[in-house]
Amino acid sequence: MANQGAKKRKEENTRHMANLRRLIIACNVIFILVRMLIFHSSFTWKHWVALLLTSVAYFIPYQQLAQMAKPSYADDGELLDGGFDMSTGGICGYLHDIIYITSFVQLTSIISDKFWYTYLVIPAFGAYKSFGFIRGFLSQGSEGEVEDEKSRKKREKMEKKASRTKFVKTRNR
Secondary structure, X not given: OOOHHHHHHHHHHHHHHHHHHHHHXXXXXXXXXXXXXXXXXXXXXXXXXXXXXXXXXXXXXXHHHHHHHOOEEOOOOOEEEOOOOOOOOOHXXXXXXXXXXXXXXXXXXXXXXXXXXXXXHHHHHHHHHHHHHHHHHHOOOOOOOOOOHHHHHHHHHHHHHHHOOOOOOOOOO
């Protein structure tokens, strides 16, 4: 009963990784069947490159997620940790987003090759996040900001209130 949480997380991660694997295989099979077999007359070398690109875009995040989901065991074979929680955000969420965007691009590119522009969302989001991170380092507080009269008076009033000594009433018996 001591490692019940770790066992549960291990089972959840195994199930989650199997679902991701099924998604990747299904998207590749649909792309190959529809694009290569049904629309074979419009199939060019660019579509081979597209299949290779999406395969790499699936492989790298999937391998990183698999490493994160891998449980750790003690020397005697006892389960120590069930792996990383796949439902959390952060890098795990970003890796899932890459897999889901890749599957969307791969399936919709069957309809039109213009859907490959959707891949630009990934570096655009990375630039957006990086800009916010860098901007935090560049702005060093509120130095140089012009303070209007109303906010200055409010700030002074709060400072005055904070500097007053506080008396605690006690009842003597």
